[in-house]
Amino acid sequence: MGIDRRKFLKVAGVAALGLASGSSKQLLARGSSESTTAGKPAVGKRWAMVIDLKKCQQAENCTKCVDACHKFHNVPEFDNPKDEIKWIWKEPFEHAFHNQEHEYAKEELKHSLALLLCNHCDSPPCVKVCPTQATWKRQNDGIVMMDWHRCIGCRYCVAACPYGSRSFNWRDPRPFIEEMHDDFPTRSRGVVEKCTFCEERLARGQMPACVEACKEKALVFGDLEDPNSEIRKVLGANFTIRRRPELGTKPEVYYLV
């Protein structure tokens, strides 16, 4: 059967429309890079942290580490606690370690505050559920990283993390950042964020912001694979606990109580 003029014009018209809209939809310049190196990078095969809660609690109401971290990483301060974004924060001991706590425990321990952050698990459940690989465990140093360019905001990781270490940006965070730190990006609405063990600072040879800010030296950061590192000495000489190790996530933040 031949094609008549009417049919030809219809097909030609639709084809022309398709071509025109296709070419105008070229995506350009999506996203960009993170902050970068200046000093010699700190090298480690398995970064981890020890938090000395006794030292930490000596300085009552101290929030130096939290402030330093949140300021450095442009973490917004929302007025509604439901919108809260936190990378490192304090929580009552009995909430943070509810499997360690019992009703006859030392009163001051029960009601003391524990410093919490992402545990950078060796077997991270958040990574397993991420459908876009926006969060993954770095093979070379064990840091559980985030790629905010790639996060689609599905919040599976928020549900999967048993430690509450992940926060979701329900609102545009920009207007709620008190003082912008130009050297670090903000996040946008619809993206999950958490502590990254300051990988951008490690790459410049600096210690994480919280470790640097702690005057009590309650935070020890180092490489577990290096038997001579300070963190291995602290772990080898003291009894330490971790949050919910029974889950098999192998958390890499240790607590001295």
Added chain:
Amino acid sequence: MTDAGKIIAGIVLFLVIVTSPMWYQLVSGSTPGAPKLEMPVDVTDCVEGADYMRAFHMDLLNVWRDDVVREGDRIHVAPDGKEYDKSLSRTCMSCHSNKDAFCDRCHDYAGVKPYCWDCHVEPREQP
């Protein structure tokens, strides 16, 4: 098929009108309304050649993004052997410090809306 002449003439006329900006550019050798970009004053060398950057800066930035975030590879080696941080805000914007008169002016003209600055912090205006 009595109207074939009219229809074909109409199609030809339509194509000529739609493509007229291209013909104009070919004949006059200039792009009408092309934006004037503010270039860095003292610096002439970039991380890659100017022609390459003009055409492919968005691809370069995407590669940089993946290198830094996913591979931890932060050093870019320019064709002349010079090393640069793979960083939009630290490297690019340290020379092209006026985002409005460089990035935005051309992006507005080209009708593209990159979302780099939703998160990355643009340089503050010099006092």
